Every structure is written in C-alpha cells, then in structure tokens.
Amino acid sequence: MPHEADYDNLHLPSHIGIIMDGNGRWARQRNMIRTQGHLEGLKTAKKMVKAASDMGISYLSLYVFSTENWKRTADEVGFIMGLVKTHLRGEFDFYRENHIRIRHTGDPAGLPAEIAGELIKVCEDTRNFQGLTVVLALNYGGRDEIVRAVRRLTAKDGGEITEETIRRHLDNPDIPDPDLIIRTGGEFRTSNFLLWESAYAEYIISPKLWPDWTEDDLKSAIYEYQGRERKFGGIPV
Numbered sequence: 001m002p003h004e005a006d007y008d009n010l011h012l013p014s015h016i017g018i019i020m021d022g023n024g025r026w027a028r029q030r031n032m033i034r035t036q037g038h039l040e041g042l043k044t045a046k047k048m049v050k051a052a053s054d055m056g057i058s059y060l061s062l063y064v065f066s067t068e069n070w071k072r073t074a075d076e077v078g079f080i081m082g083l084v085k086t087h088l089r090g091e092f093d094f095y096r097e098n099h100i101r102i103r104h105t106g107d108p109a110g111l112p113a114e115i116a117g118e119l120i121k122v123c124e125d126t127r128n129f130q131g132l133t134v135v136l137a138l139n140y141g142g143r144d145e146i147v148r149a150v151r152r153l154t155a156k157d158g159g160e161i162t163e164e165t166i167r168r169h170l171d172n173p174d175i176p177d178p179d180l181i182i183r184t185g186g187e188f189r190t191s192n193f194l195l196w197e198s199a200y201a202e203y204i205i206s207p208k209l210w211p212d213w214t215e216d217d218l219k220s221a222i223y224e225y226q227g228r229e230r231k232f233g234g235i236p237v
C-alpha cells in the first residue's frame with residue numbers, strides 16, 4: 001500500500017495534471033444538490049494548489065471545465081462559471097503570498113467575456129511569480145487544442161506540419177508535458193484532457209471523489225508514480 005510519508009521529495013514529477021471528478025456524486029451521497037459538490041470541489045482544488053506549492057511541484061494543471069461541459073444544465077454551468085469568477089477575483093493575495101503563477105489552457109473565445117477577462121487579468125497579474133505554475137483548463141478540449149494549434153500554425157507559417165511545429169503552437173508551448181495525470185472518481189478515461197501532452201504521462205486513477213481528496217492522497221499518488229518505470233517507448237536503461 002503506497003504510503004504518502006515515503007515519497008521522495010528530490011525526484012518529484014515536474015508537472016502533474018488532475019482530472020477533478022466526482023463532485024456531483026459526492027453531493028448526491030449527501031442528498032445535496034450537485035452544485036454543493038462543486039463548491040466543495042473548489043475548496044479541495046485550493047488545498048491541492050497549496051499542497052503542490054509547498055511540496056515544490058513546478059506545474060499543476062487542473063481540468064476545471066471542458067468543451068463538453070456546456071451540455072450540463074444552464075444552472076450548473078452558470079454556477080461553475082460563477083465559482084471560477086469569484087475564485088479568480090478573490091484569490092490574488094493567496095497567489096501572491098505563495099508566488100503562484102496562473103496560466104490558462106483552452107479556448108478563451110468560447111468563454112463568457114467576463115470570465116475570459118478575469119483570466120487574462122489574473123495571468124497578467126501573476127506572470128512574474130516564480131513558484132508553482134497552475135494551469136487552469138477552462139473551456140478546454142484536447143482535440144480542440146490540437147485543432148487550434150494546427151490552425152495557428154498554418155495561418156502563420158503556412159509551413160511544414162511536424163510534431164515539433166504543432167507542439168510549438170499549442171496553448172502553452174513553454175510548459176513541459178505532464179509526467180503524472182491523476183483522475184479522481186474512479187473512471188478510467190482521459191475525457192479529452194491534455195491529449196497531445198499526455199503521450200508519455202503516467203496515469204493514476206483514484207476511487208476517491210474529488211471533494212474527499214486530501215494532501216496525503218496527493219503524496220501517495222506521487223509515491224506510486226515514483227515506483228513506475230518510465231520508458232518513453234524505449235527499453236529500460
């Protein structure tokens with residue numbers, strides 16, 4: 001059984017992605033409405049950002065809202081967007097104190113103008129912070145990101161399409177690929193998260209629902225990751 005206390009803080013994954021699943025089920029288990037689950041999920045997200053920052057992780061990508069999540073009820077979509085807006089507006093001090101830099105991945109054009117505006121502002125306000133970089137995936141789809149990258153590439157260069165030129169036109173080409181992707185809530189799916197970037201990521205699926213996820217769970221996942229042999233398509237050396 002992996003034990004969180006045993007993780008090696010000298011060989012941390014540089015970039016962790018999290019598919020934060022299970023908010024709705026968490027609420028249903030407690031006879032609450034789904035939005036209560038998202039409220040609790042936001043609290044967990046903040047705790048995990050703090051934990052990752054304290055541990056010295058360099059990059060943390062959080063799957064907040066996918067290009068498919070617009071299919072949910074208008075009430076639920078509106079609630080999540082409201083949460084995101086309040087969070088982005090209200091947490092600057094938290095980011096500053098912890099030297100956290102915020103980045104966005106996803107299509108800003110499909111977001112409500114005020115959310116897109118808040119995102120631009122928080123990315124700008126935190127851009128010189130040197131600690132953890134948190135990448136918020138908002139109106140994000142992995143296929144959509146690849147399509148937008150190819151469009152940018154062909155519009156600008158009219159040049160050669162190679163893995164390297166596509167990679168350079170992704171949303172955050174300066175950020176290294178994720179080493180570890182965690183999915184809570186027990187489903188074995190990528191759900192269109194970081195499709196290009198996750199080519200060689202290790203996956204860890206946790207049965208726990210996102211609002212129940214703790215700092216110790218994050219450390220256990222890192223410990224489990226550290227026990228994996230990464231071969232990148234080659235043979236072990």
Ligand code: FPP
Nearest residue numbers: 020021022023024025041042045064084087
């Ligand atoms: C998946 O659970 C969760 C979401 C689609 C929303 C995630 C958003 C947050 C946790 C807020 C975080 C915000 C920031 C700014 C960090 P689900 O609703 O699909 O759960 P279910 O599978 O149990 O129905």
